[in-house]
Amino acid sequence: xxxxxxMVEAHGCAPESLRDLNTLRRLFNEITEDLKLRRxxxxxxxxxxxTGGITGLCLLAExxxxxHTFPEFQSLCLNLFxxxxxxxxxxxxxxxxxxxxxxxxxxxxxxxxxxxxxxSESEPQSADTSLPLGSATR
Amino acid sequence: xxxxxxMVEAHGCAPESLRDLNTLRRLFNEITEDLKLRRxxxxxxxxxxxTGGITGLCLLAExxxxxHTFPEFQSLCLNLFxxxxxxxxxxxxxxxxxxxxxxxxxxxxxxxxxxxxxxSESEPQSADTSLPLGSATR
Numbered sequence: 001x002x003x004x005x006x007m008v009e010a011h012g013c014a015p016e017s018l019r020d021l022n023t024l025r026r027l028f029n030e031i032t033e034d035l036k037l038r039r040x041x042x043x044x045x046x047x048x049x050x051t052g053g054i055t056g057l058c059l060l061a062e063x064x065x066x067x068h069t070f071p072e073f074q075s076l077c078l079n080l081f082x083x084x085x086x087x088x089x090x091x092x093x094x095x096x097x098x099x100x101x102x103x104x105x106x107x108x109x110x111x112x113x114x115x116x117x118x119x120s121e122s123e124p125q126s127a128d129t130s131l132p133l134g135s136a137t138r
Numbered sequence: 139x140x141x142x143x144x145m146v147e148a149h150g151c152a153p154e155s156l157r158d159l160n161t162l163r164r165l166f167n168e169i170t171e172d173l174k175l176r177r178x179x180x181x182x183x184x185x186x187x188x189t190g191g192i193t194g195l196c197l198l199a200e201x202x203x204x205x206h207t208f209p210e211f212q213s214l215c216l217n218l219f220x221x222x223x224x225x226x227x228x229x230x231x232x233x234x235x236x237x238x239x240x241x242x243x244x245x246x247x248x249x250x251x252x253x254x255x256x257x258s259e260s261e262p263q264s265a266d267t268s269l270p271l272g273s274a275t276r
Contacts, residue, residue: 003215007143009250046178046197057195057202059184064195064204068221068251075251077141079217083206109247112147113206113213 003063003111004086008078010095012102018069018076019052021045027098028058028065035086037062062086069099076101081111141201141249142224146216148233150240156207156214157190159183165236166196166203173224175200200224207237214239219249 017023024045032039038061046055051072058065063081070076076099078091092104155161162183170177176199184193189210196203201219208214214237216229230242 005145005217007247007249011253040184040193041182044179044182044195044197048199055178055197055202057182057197057204059182059193059195061186063206064193066195066202066204066219068201068219070221070251073252073256075253077219077221077249077251079143079219081204081206081215081217083208083215107247109145109245111145111215113208113215114211115149115213118211 002114003081003083005079005081005109005111006089006091007107007109008080008091008095008104009075010078010091010099010101010104011073011075012100013069013074013076013095014100015052015071015074017099018071018074019047019054021047021054023098024054024056024067024069027067027094028056030094030098031065031080031089032058032060035082035089037065037082037086083111083113140252141219141221143217143219143247143249144227144229145245145247146218146229146233146242147213148216148229148237148239148242149211149213150238151207151212151214151233152238153190153209153212155237156209156212157185157192159185159192161236162192162194162205162207165205165232166194168232168236169203169218169227170196170198173220173227175203175220175224221249221251 040059043058054069056067063083066079095101178197181196194205201221204217233239
């Protein structure tokens with residue numbers, strides 16, 4: 001049992017979409033609804049006045065979701081950290097549809113918050129990724 | 139010119155420190171002060187009632203800072219995403235002092251938000267890491 005973080009970069013996006021708060025809210029909604037992630041409190045948004053770039057931070061029961069847009073470079077960076085298991089999400093498809101991304105790179109990185117000695121014992125055997133595994137208290 | 143993200147895992151921490159909001163506030167203060175990072179708005183904190191684990195999310199002019207603590211595993215995970223250049227910070231030393239971490243792993247990952255064609259032209263030559271480089275509008 002351990003965490004996973006997806007680090008996503010999208011390029012070739014439409015700058016006007018990257019400056020549009022509603023588009024980014026929709027992106028967060030699609031991710032949290034599709035992956036059954038539970039928000040804790042209000043998502044924090046900030047738009048930088050000079051470029052119109054937006055940062056969004058969303059605190060989740062399952063960890064966090066963050067986005068930074070760079071309209072001046074037609075790009076965005078996104079992080080989704082899940083301390084419980086979740087299926088892969090098609091970031092490239094959704095980002096092509098929502099912000100017109102022409103290329104998207106997705107890296108997934110293990111976040112080992114459980115000591116190695118405990119991981120092997122508690123590693124779930126089930127292939128069911130629809131339910132939170134592990135830290136059920138979150 | 140591109141972003142960098144530090145992904146940090148600390149193990150063997152004192153559980154009571156991982157449940158203490160003031161300790162984590164101090165951690166964020168040390169990072170933001172030492173690296174001259176500018177906060178945008180209030181840091182968002184949440185403590186999970188069952189384990190006492192804490193999540194903190196801090197929106198920065200230079201991107202974001204996030205922490206998740208797991209007292210039940212004596213561990214924490216931290217992310218510092220900087221879209222402008224910053225020096226290395228001694229996470230291991232500070233986490234040993236603040237939360238009693240016995241081992242800390244730090245990974246730094248490039249976050250390429252600038253298209254490759256533009257990166258080579260705008261890559262700063264200066265070794266001065268005390269000032270934000272690149273996206274000066276943030």
